[in-house]
Amino acid sequence: MSTDDGWSDYLTDYHRSHAGITERLLTRAVHPDVGTPYEWLRSALPRHPERVIDLACGSAPLYDLLPQTSHYVGLDVSEAELRLAADRERGPLLRADAGSLPIDRGSADAVVCSMAIMLLRPVETVLAEVARVLRPGGLFVTIRPVTRPVRIADVRVTVPLLLGLRHMPEVPQRFSRRRLRLRHTAAGLTTIDDRALRFTHPLCDDRDAAQVVEALYLPHVTELRRVAAVQRLARAAGPDREVPISIRRTVAMRLPID
Numbered sequence: 001m002s003t004d005d006g007w008s009d010y011l012t013d014y015h016r017s018h019a020g021i022t023e024r025l026l027t028r029a030v031h032p033d034v035g036t037p038y039e040w041l042r043s044a045l046p047r048h049p050e051r052v053i054d055l056a057c058g059s060a061p062l063y064d065l066l067p068q069t070s071h072y073v074g075l076d077v078s079e080a081e082l083r084l085a086a087d088r089e090r091g092p093l094l095r096a097d098a099g100s101l102p103i104d105r106g107s108a109d110a111v112v113c114s115m116a117i118m119l120l121r122p123v124e125t126v127l128a129e130v131a132r133v134l135r136p137g138g139l140f141v142t143i144r145p146v147t148r149p150v151r152i153a154d155v156r157v158t159v160p161l162l163l164g165l166r167h168m169p170e171v172p173q174r175f176s177r178r179r180l181r182l183r184h185t186a187a188g189l190t191t192i193d194d195r196a197l198r199f200t201h202p203l204c205d206d207r208d209a210a211q212v213v214e215a216l217y218l219p220h221v222t223e224l225r226r227v228a229a230v231q232r233l234a235r236a237a238g239p240d241r242e243v244p245i246s247i248r249r250t251v252a253m254r255l256p257i258d
């Protein structure tokens with residue numbers, strides 16, 4: 001899958017030079033009730049799912065959360081991300097595009113997609129592939145970054161960040177709840193649960209500030225602005241300071257009838 005708006009090349013370069021960045025960020029982001037975003041995603045699956053496909057798996061952090069009895073397959077386009085996953089003895093792994101899955105029809109109990117659905121275009125093709133590989137009754141669980149919920153006190157970190165960047169972080173496509181639900185329905189998937197939570201990542205020092213800025217997709221921000229954002233964010237750091245990370249989890253089920 002590719003488009004000519006530059007995102008494809010940007011994402012290829014970004015994940016080549018930043019392999020494992022999402023895992024580094026999200027394993028330190030927590031919500032008091034559900035743990036990390038990965039643990040929250042995992043909790044939407046049955047306790048012992050048999051065959052799980054991890055779409056756009058990156059460094060495959062979800063592998064470690066599944067029981068050994070599960071047949072996990074991680075799939076991504078980035079060689080660097082897959083190499084890191086393999087170094088961590090996660091897999092099996094396939095280098096493949098989410099729009100054309102080398103997976104048999106009706107063979108998966110669950111497809112998971114962490115922090116990537118907003119990158120996968122055209123999403124209709126990807127959802128059709130997800131519906132094809134899921135068995136009837138199988139689950140499709142995604143988590144994706146969203147702008148809410150937030151707290152008023154969050155301005156203490158979001159304002160310095162945005163004043164430094166002078167630009168909003170971007171993604172290739174955004175979904176409202178309704179838009180994703182309609183796309184699911186068109187593909188033969190029914191949305192059965194959809195909610196957002198505010199996770200927090202520690203902002204204790206300049207290293208935390210650098211990690212947060214590094215994890216953002218910023219195709220139109222210069223290196224100078226990125227450095228300014230890290231410096232401003234670092235000035236807001238402190239023992240109890242946190243960066244909010246709002247994430248929406250959507251659970252859909254493959255309709256039982258073809």
Ligand SMILES: C[S@@+](CC[C@H](N)C(=O)[O-])C[C@H]1O[C@@H](n2cnc3c(N)ncnc32)[C@H](O)[C@@H]1O
Pocket residue numbers: 001011015022023055056057058059060061075076077078081096097098099113114115116119120121
């Ligand atoms: C933000 S990272 C998320 C990685 C991992 N799922 C996680 O949560 O840690 C997005 C991943 O999507 C992958 N990706 C982007 N476009 C893709 C495509 N068309 N097909 C498969 N993977 C893709 C990137 O290579 C990258 O590893």
